[in-house]
Amino acid sequence: MATSTADTDRDAGIIPGEWHVRYNYSVGKVAGKYFEGLKARKILATKCSKSGLTYLPPRAYCERSFAECDAWVEAGQEGVIEAATIVSAQFENLPKPPYCIAYVRLDGVSTAMVNFVKEFDMSDLQAASLRVKLGTRVKVKWIDKPEGRATDFYYVLA
Numbered sequence: 001m002a003t004s005t006a007d008t009d010r011d012a013g014i015i016p017g018e019w020h021v022r023y024n025y026s027v028g029k030v031a032g033k034y035f036e037g038l039k040a041r042k043i044l045a046t047k048c049s050k051s052g053l054t055y056l057p058p059r060a061y062c063e064r065s066f067a068e069c070d071a072w073v074e075a076g077q078e079g080v081i082e083a084a085t086i087v088s089a090q091f092e093n094l095p096k097p098p099y100c101i102a103y104v105r106l107d108g109v110s111t112a113m114v115n116f117v118k119e120f121d122m123s124d125l126q127a128a129s130l131r132v133k134l135g136t137r138v139k140v141k142w143i144d145k146p147e148g149r150a151t152d153f154y155y156v157l158a
């Protein structure tokens with residue numbers, strides 16, 4: 001009797017499966033204002049007047065003072081890389097590798113936000129990783145028609 005791959009996987013303690021879920025996510029007041037700003041090519045951050053910290057992605061409450069973030073500021077269109085990686089493996093629903101993702105602290109903001117770094121040569125992974133090292137300056141680049149989504153902009157080397 002022949003054994004199937006599913007039987008072999010089950011015998012090894014692995015149960016293969018897939019789960020596809022469609023959903024609607026309510027962004028709420030704070031994220032809603034952030035996404036509306038993206039449509040106008042503005043990256044909006046929240047600020048806590050008590051601690052002086054500015055948050056991106058925006059937060060409703062300050063992580064330091066626990067007070068409500070009570071102001072909005074527009075983040076700069078440039079910033080510095082605080083952490084980055086170049087992905088060389090293929091993952092479902094993500095770009096064909098190699099691609100780069102980085103946490104960038106935009107000018108005028110206290111925290112970093114992740115997004116793709118595009119438009120530079122990644123054919124030599126070691127050389128490319130040196131180009132996106134800690135402290136590297138980047139610029140925000142917008143897609144042609146922003147829709148109020150996280151993918152409306154990405155980073156490019158400055």
